[in-house]
Amino acid sequence: MARLSSRADVPPVLAVRDLSVRFGGFxxxxxxxxxxxxGRILGIIGPNGAGKxxxxxxxxxxxxxxxxxxxAGTDVTDKPAHALPRAGLRRTFQQNAFFGGMSVxxxxxxxxxxxxPSPLAQSVFLPWIEARRCRAIEAQARAHLMAYHVPESAYERLPGELSYGTQRMLSIALAAAPGARVVLLDEPAAGLGGPDMIALRSVLERMRDDGLAVVLIEHHMDLVMAIADxxxxxxxxxxxxxxxxxxxxxxxxxxxxxxxxAA
Structure with missing residues (x-):
């Protein structure tokens, strides 16, 4: 069976070994x-139904x-799914998912x-520190969104009011928030074209340059072959x-x- 390691001289951030899934008899x-x-991008490709x-x-x-x-060297096989994002393993889905009642x-x-997270005592007894923290987080949020090609004109709008391409950029920005080590992207280019595809490639290159490990499921072969390591x-x-x-x-x-x- 074929095996792949990102680089012999660099330990992997995410490694799966002998991963198997059975649904009933399938x-x-x-x-x-x-x-x-x-700082590497792994592309996963295959025909529909391949198991991506x-x-x-x-x-x-x-x-x-x-x-x-x-x-990151720790066995997380038995960790619950909801605990993995805080550990640094994040993902997007084919369908964008946001807090719909909150602005971008x-x-x-x-x-x-x-x-x-903020300590409870600080929030209750030192409100001026909490207010300063919130202002700092808002400034960081603005800078992060801008870096991920989410325009400032979108910040006060609801995610559902954005164009599909901007929604895709927002979903990636959320997954790549500080604390992420590995980001799994499930068909981020689906439904995109023209300027949005250019923006997506720029975002993927930024993630790699920022030292994130990226795993990309994608049907756009030109993008995968151009961007994946x-x-x-x-x-x-x-x-x-x-x-x-x-x-x-x-x-x-x-x-x-x-x-x-596909040819």
Whole structure:
């Protein structure tokens, strides 16, 4: 079975080993292993039904699975899914998810506060310190949104009022809030085109430059091959190829299983 390590000289931030998922009598994933290091982008590709989204669900403990998951050297296989974001493992979904009744800026500030909770005593007995903290978080939220191509004109609006492309940028910005170590992106380019695709590539490059480990499920082959440091290919729940983009593009198994079908 093919295995992929981000770089021999750099320890992975996220490593899954022999990841397997079964739904009743259906084997959705079978003994899959891959890893990604800080400042690297791993692309996961494969035809529809290959098990890509199931792989993300298993890697974030959102579904029962076999195998082991290590985050920054710590085994998190048995951690509940809701505990992983605070540990630094974050993800987006194919459908954008926000606090719909809060403004864009409030959504971003809430994500920042989640990573920097305030002591209760400070909030109650030292309100001036809490007010100063809130102002600092708002300033940080504005800077973070701007860096992720969410325009200032959107900050006081509700997420549902934004264009689809801006919603996608917001979802990535929320996942990449300080405290993130690994960000799993599930088809971030779906429904995007033109300037939005350019903005997405810029955001992905920024995440890598900022030292995040990024795992990208995507059907846009041009984007994956241009931006990913390594690529793994799934078919029928199994990893059939792993390597650098040029190697994947020349692999006859990939051409047969996926790239050839798209041509």
């Amino acid at each position: 084997q959705a994933l079978k003994a899959m292993s891959w890893s990604v290091a800080a 989204s199931t792989c993300f669900m298993a890697a974030t403990n959102m579904v029962s699975h076999g195998g082991r998951i290590r985050l 800026l409030e959504n971003m500030a809430a994500a920042l506060m989640e990573s920097r 390594e690529v793994v290919v799934l078919e029928l729940g199994q990893l059939i190829a792993a390597g650098r983009p040029a190697e994947i593009q020349a692999d006859p198994r990939v051409l047969e299983a996926y790239l050839g079908r």
